[in-house]
Amino acid sequence: MVQKLKYSPLFFGMSEEEISNCLQCSLSSVSSYEKDELVFYQKDAPTHLLVLIEGTVVICNDTALGKRSIVATFDQSGELFGEVFVFLKRREFDHYAQAVTPARVLRIPKEFLFHTCGENCTHHSRLISNMLTILAQKAYFLNQKVQILSCATLRQKIAKVLLQNSQADGRVTLSMNREKLADFLNTARPSLSRELMNMQEDGLIRxxxxxxxxxDFEALQNIL
Structure with missing residues (x-):
């Protein structure tokens, strides 16, 4: 388990021994879930920081008509989910988490994240520092998304994403595939592909x- 967790951003810069010490010091536990079993329910109290060890978990809401809406999918070892609610003053989740495959989840008591222990362990301080970095990165990502979704047209949204993720030589490095990019831009994948081809025909991208x-960086910036 520790070998899978060492690639998690929560345990960044920590040795396997330090990770083991953290888990022991925090009285963390591991829970196993069968396919379709709920990891937590809507209105449950967020008492633990949850880290996926293996399997796939989705975060969902149900519409008034009972249709499930998937908010996010987690399928990589070391990913955190539901972590924002651990630090909010709200006392309950406003969605639920469900295992779509057999899954194992690490549960770290949230109290461990609010202060260091009496031993003043370096691995404990590192864990808290990593958690702050994760939350800061999430806030930055959401701010970037707000800027993108505030654009009036799909072409403007695409231009914003490309410019934000471009290198000096013009190469664009995206952390998501076309399907996830379409979801991120709140559009259908065929619409995204069609607009990308149009932008290529207009000489903006290749x-x-x-x-x-x-x-053409200048032309792409002028779209905004």
């Missing part, structure tokens, strides 16, 4: 299989 380059 697409080569899965790679993408900005051809």
């Amino acid at each position: 697409i080569q299989k899965r790679d993408l380059w900005i051809v």
Whole structure:
């Protein structure tokens, strides 16, 4: 388990021994879930920081008509989910988490994240520091998303994403595939693909299989 957790951003910069010490010091536990079993219910109190060890978990809401809406999917070892609610003053989740495959989840008592122990362990301080970094990165990501979704047209949204993720040579490095990018931009994948092809025909970008380059930075910026 520790070998899987060492790649988690929560345990960044920590040795396997330090991770083990953290888990022992925090009185963390591991829970196993069967396919379709709920990890937590809507209105449950967020008492633990949850870290996926293996399997796939989705965060969901149900509509008034009973239709499930998937808010997020977690399928990588070391990913955190539901962590924001641990630090809010609200006392309950406003969604639920469900295992879509057999899954194992690490549960770290939230009290461990609010102060260091009497031993003043360096691994404990590192864990708290990593948690602050994770929350800061999430806040930055959401701020970037707000800027993108505030754009009036799909082309403007795409231009914003490409410019934010471009390198000096024009190459664009995205952390998501086309399907996830379409979800991020709140559009259908065919609409995204069609607009990308239109932008290539207009000489703004160049697409080569899965790679993408900005051809005309100035024209792309003028779209905004």
